[in-house]
Amino acid sequence: MAVLRVLNVNGDDRVEWDPEVADDRMRRARALFDAKLRAGWFAFEADREGGGSQIRTFDPKKDEIVLQPPIAGG
C-alpha cells in the first residue's frame, strides 16, 4: 500500500491506496495532493533511509508522500 500523509494539528491524516489499482482511493489521494499543492503546500517523497526528494506532481507509484503546510515570514 502507498500512503499520502497530510501533516496537521492531529499529527497527520492518511490516505492509502494500492499503486496497482486505479480506484477511488487513488483518485482521492491525487485530488488531495493537487488541491494542497495549488494552495502552496510542499510535497516530499520519503525514502526508508531518512532522506527523500521534493515532488511537484502526484506519482501513485511512490510508497510514501508527505504533504506539509506552506511557510510564511521573512
Add this chain to the structure above:
Amino acid sequence: MIPAIEAHARAERLLHAHLTAAQREEYTATGQISIVKYGVVWAILLRQLAVVLPIVPLLAVPMWRTLGVVLLAIVVVALAPFWVSRFSLAITRRREWVISGRSAPVLRARGRAVRFCVRFTEDLPAADRVLAWKNLIELSEPTFLKTANVM
C-alpha cells in the same frame, strides 16, 4: 480533532520513522537535529546578480556608459548592506542548520548563529514541525531561504 497528547505521540512516531539513525540518536538526546550543508548557494548569488543585470547593457553603449557606471555604483552602494550578509551566507562552504520544534531553524555559519522569523501557516505538533523543517532544509533549502528573505 484528537487529544493533543495523542497527536503529539503520533507526530513523534512519524518523525522517528523519517530520521536517519544519527538524527534519531541526536533528537532523542537533545530534542533537536543538526543538518550540515556544503557548497555555494547559487540561487542566492544568481538572484542578487540579476538585480544589476539590466544595467550592464548600458556599459556597452559608449553614449550611456557614464550613466551606466553611475547607476551601477548607486545600486551597489544602496544594496551593499543587504548583500554583505547574503553573499557571506551564499559562499559559506559549511552551513549547519539546527532544527527543533520550538522555533524556526537556526543557521550556524562562520561562527555566528542566524535566526529566521519564519513559521508554518498551520498549527502542527512540535515533532511534525521538526519533520517539516527537516524536509525543507534538506530537500528544498532555497525555498526556505527565499521565504526568509535571504534571496
